[in-house]
Amino acid sequence: MVARSSEVRPSAVRHSASPGAARRRGRGAGRLAGLGLGGAALLVLLTGCDVGAAFGGFGWPQGGITPEANRMYDLWIASCIAALAVGVFVWGLIFWCVVRYRRRGDELPVQTRYNLPMEFLYTIAPILIVSVLFYYTAIVQTDVVRTTKNPDVTVEVVAFKWNWQFNYRDGQGTEANTVASVLGTSEVIPILVLPTDRSIRFEETSRDVIHSFWVPEMLFKRDVFPGKIRNVFEVSELQTEGAYVGRCAELCGSYHAFMNFELRVVSPERYDQFLAAKRAGQSTQDALTAIGEEPYATTTRPFETRRDTANFNPDSASAGAGN
Ligand SMILES: [Cu+2]
Numbered sequence: 001m002v003a004r005s006s007e008v009r010p011s012a013v014r015h016s017a018s019p020g021a022a023r024r025r026g027r028g029a030g031r032l033a034g035l036g037l038g039g040a041a042l043l044v045l046l047t048g049c050d051v052g053a054a055f056g057g058f059g060w061p062q063g064g065i066t067p068e069a070n071r072m073y074d075l076w077i078a079s080c081i082a083a084l085a086v087g088v089f090v091w092g093l094i095f096w097c098v099v100r101y102r103r104r105g106d107e108l109p110v111q112t113r114y115n116l117p118m119e120f121l122y123t124i125a126p127i128l129i130v131s132v133l134f135y136y137t138a139i140v141q142t143d144v145v146r147t148t149k150n151p152d153v154t155v156e157v158v159a160f161k162w163n164w165q166f167n168y169r170d171g172q173g174t175e176a177n178t179v180a181s182v183l184g185t186s187e188v189i190p191i192l193v194l195p196t197d198r199s200i201r202f203e204e205t206s207r208d209v210i211h212s213f214w215v216p217e218m219l220f221k222r223d224v225f226p227g228k229i230r231n232v233f234e235v236s237e238l239q240t241e242g243a244y245v246g247r248c249a250e251l252c253g254s255y256h257a258f259m260n261f262e263l264r265v266v267s268p269e270r271y272d273q274f275l276a277a278k279r280a281g282q283s284t285q286d287a288l289t290a291i292g293e294e295p296y297a298t299t300t301r302p303f304e305t306r307r308d309t310a311n312f313n314p315d316s317a318s319a320g321a322g323n
Pocket of ligand 1: 159162210211212248249250251252256259
């Protein structure tokens with residue numbers, strides 16, 4: 001279809017028919033494509049740089065303690081920068097058009113329909129952008145969910161309403177044995193002690209409903225299923241010693257919000273001492289004290305059921321029995 005002739009100035013028709021103009025447009029499109037490729041190269045360069053710190057991580061949680069967490073963070077920052085670059089370019093075009101083609105009279109500006117280089121550009125450019133984003137996302141995702149044959153430490157995470165048990169295993173899978181265990185109770189927050197500089201495999205199973213194992217500083221959570229499904233993930237190392245709160249991230253019942261634990265990251269030597277003490281039959285608290293760690297959780301505290309205040313029958317002798 002040809003544009004309605006009444007809308008098109010003769011000069012516009014001449015313009016689009018001129019071979020010199022087509023060459024100029026071709027050069028312009030080439031320049032724009034070059035700009036797009038340059039942007040993609042910039043994205044590659046910026047991956048890994050900590051530009052995000054200046055912008056509060058663009059809303060992404062900062063302070064990850066695993067290489068995987070840092071890679072996800074970098075991907076997010078690079079994506080935000082790419083999105084901003086595209087955004088600024090588009091805003092620029094809009095404002096340029098608003099000023100350049102503001103109404104000057106009743107005459108219509110040049111109508112550029114069926115401009116092949118331009119249509120080619122705005123079809124190819126988004127595909128290129130999405131491909132680059134997809135490429136890096138696929139790389140990071142593959143990296144984050146990768147599991148290995150022989151991780152240094154294997155922990156079985158057992159979730160139940162409404163607490164956690166952490167079993168230190170001598171191998172992988174259901175065939176392996178538990179060599180030491182940490183069990184959370186209503187009075188004591190379970191502390192998962194793990195070493196720095198070693199790869200760690202988490203094998204998850206639930207005793208009742210679906211829970212979700214989440215340490216915010218790992219920037220990673222994975223559902224814990226009951227039954228035969230055993231969700232597994234690994235971190236190549238924990239980089240920073242310290243105490244980190246862990247949570248259940250799947251609504252699992254009345255006390256879901258209080259289903260906390262603590263991840264305590266210590267040096268490999270102290271981890272070995274802790275495990276030896278546990279294997280010798282010491283309590284988690286004694287074993288923690290033995291390696292110079294706080295025996296109880298420092299990042300969270302046991303939940304209060306408030307059964308006394310919520311008791312419908314406070315005078316009954318049996319009513320308070322379940323405190
Ligand atoms: Cu839960």
